[in-house]
Amino acid sequence: MSKVVIVPCSGIGKSYGTVAREGAYVVTEDLRPDTTQRVPLSLLVLGDEQAHADVVGAPSITIDGCKLACATKMVTESGGTVAHDPSAPLRASLAVLDVYRRHRDLKPAGIAELNEGGQKLAQALAEEVVTLVDALSTADSLPLSQNDGGGAGDGGQNA
């Protein structure tokens, strides 16, 4: 089975973008290095063949730093399969702001360097991502590309 693709927004204007980026590192390097891989958003959008192949050939989890949802929007436009529907958790997008709402005590600050709250929020985010990764990794009938039926923005399909 293909590794689950993790695409963080890595926005540079707010702490939440850094949390998204750091959370992606925690998942792909610490928690699930064998079953996940990161794909840089800019490469994907600018047409890098490998990045595109990675995204269309595997389930994706996007991590958005703000409500503009750039990562989700661009992975979807690039042919990836990201679900917005919470009832379709096998492909998913996560918003840092939503995770923060569940962890109000972990207020992030800093962009170049996250404060302690931001670091902990990234960890909490990563743990939520891992839950999704595990579900995706063990799903036998998961559609692997948009061509399999998981159209952009349609909520994807459950395995």
Place this chain on the structure above:
Amino acid sequence: MGVKMPDLPKKKVGIVACSGEEMAEGTVTRLAALRVLEQLRPNETVTICLPLFLAGGEGDRAFARFYPTIAIDGCDKHCAARGTEMYSGKPAASIVVTDVIQTKHLGTARRLSEAGMQAVDVVAEQVAQRVDELLGVNWDRKQGQPSKEAQPAEGLEAKIATCSCGSGIPIQKVQVDGQEVTFIALPLIFEQFREAGKLPGDGTAAELMQAVKVYNPIPDGQATAYTEAVMREYAVFCQEKN
């Protein structure tokens, strides 16, 4: 009657970093950009968020069309420079970390080594220097501020501010609470929103004002009055176009 061009508000330089997550050089671009934005030239620069820029951030794209940008890329794929050129205009300057820094021991994308942090300093200084060049500012490094003798780059300023050359930024004068206020780029912003089908209404105001604020400072406590005035003018603009 010809349009009298206003004194432009302080011109700034947009910084676009690739922020690539897969290589230490990408992190160098990110931290160097932030160093410039937060410490070295906070009053002369604004960030242009690459993800937002690529995803269609109108404010960022519009800014980059009017004002000079510096692209900072981690590698020769030039994602920041290409993205800027693709969606807005050719960057005024382009810096590639691998051209500037020779060492391969920058650490990891997640955690830079000491050499990586030094690379951040070097790249940030180069970016700051380019900012000064683009703004025509002589930077007094001892004082940490523009030198008193610094003069704006007449050529660049004049080229942007003079409508007769055909490259001026359009402006519009609007009555805000009985005061005439000159808004930079307002006609273009209106046109972009109208073309995008974002017509006057509650849902449009916040987004439109975000774009307006890219070029126009809004005094504290006057956001509501400015929003009402701009939206009133936008309604008139749309009516006239129909």
